[in-house]
Amino acid sequence: MKDLDSWAQSEVLTFLLRYRPRSDDELFDILSLLDAFLQSAHAHVAVATLRLFLHLASAHPAVQADALLRTSAPLLATCGAGSRELRFAGLCHVQQVMRSQPGLFGTHYKRFFCGYSEPSYIKFRKMEILVELVNDENVALVLEELRSYCTDVSPELAQAAIAAI
Numbered sequence: 001m002k003d004l005d006s007w008a009q010s011e012v013l014t015f016l017l018r019y020r021p022r023s024d025d026e027l028f029d030i031l032s033l034l035d036a037f038l039q040s041a042h043a044h045v046a047v048a049t050l051r052l053f054l055h056l057a058s059a060h061p062a063v064q065a066d067a068l069l070r071t072s073a074p075l076l077a078t079c080g081a082g083s084r085e086l087r088f089a090g091l092c093h094v095q096q097v098m099r100s101q102p103g104l105f106g107t108h109y110k111r112f113f114c115g116y117s118e119p120s121y122i123k124f125r126k127m128e129i130l131v132e133l134v135n136d137e138n139v140a141l142v143l144e145e146l147r148s149y150c151t152d153v154s155p156e157l158a159q160a161a162i163a164a165i
Helices: 006-018 024-039 043-056 061-079 084-100 106-112 120-133 139-149 155-164
Strands: none
Touching: 006 024, 006 043, 024 043, 024 061, 043 061, 043 084, 061 084, 061 106, 084 120, 106 120, 106 139, 120 139, 120 155, 139 155
């Protein structure tokens, strides 16, 4: 795997989704070999590895939770990428992860505040994530942030902010 470029690694990881380990020992051998790819500098490799971990370890929630925790940093980095498309993909993956680990990104809620020059589709996704991350400790800051979106030039975005509040 290390001899392959990042796109080939991603393809191999996707292909491995079809493989069924014969025993727990074999499962953990595979996961140990792929462990380093959870921290890959390439977002698509890290996400493909995470998907494989979650799929193979479906009977082991602790292994899944550990894999999700270890990939949270690369996912957060992707959410701040320079490319709008990559940023949007990162936000979508964060939302997917939050379905199984709701509190994983709770301390990083400020990373999901919208920037003025961001496109609407990214702002909508960030608002959805903010609503899921709100808790007793950050409710005032999140509400203040959502309130500022109510005066956005886009009427759809302003209505979404009102609905989020």
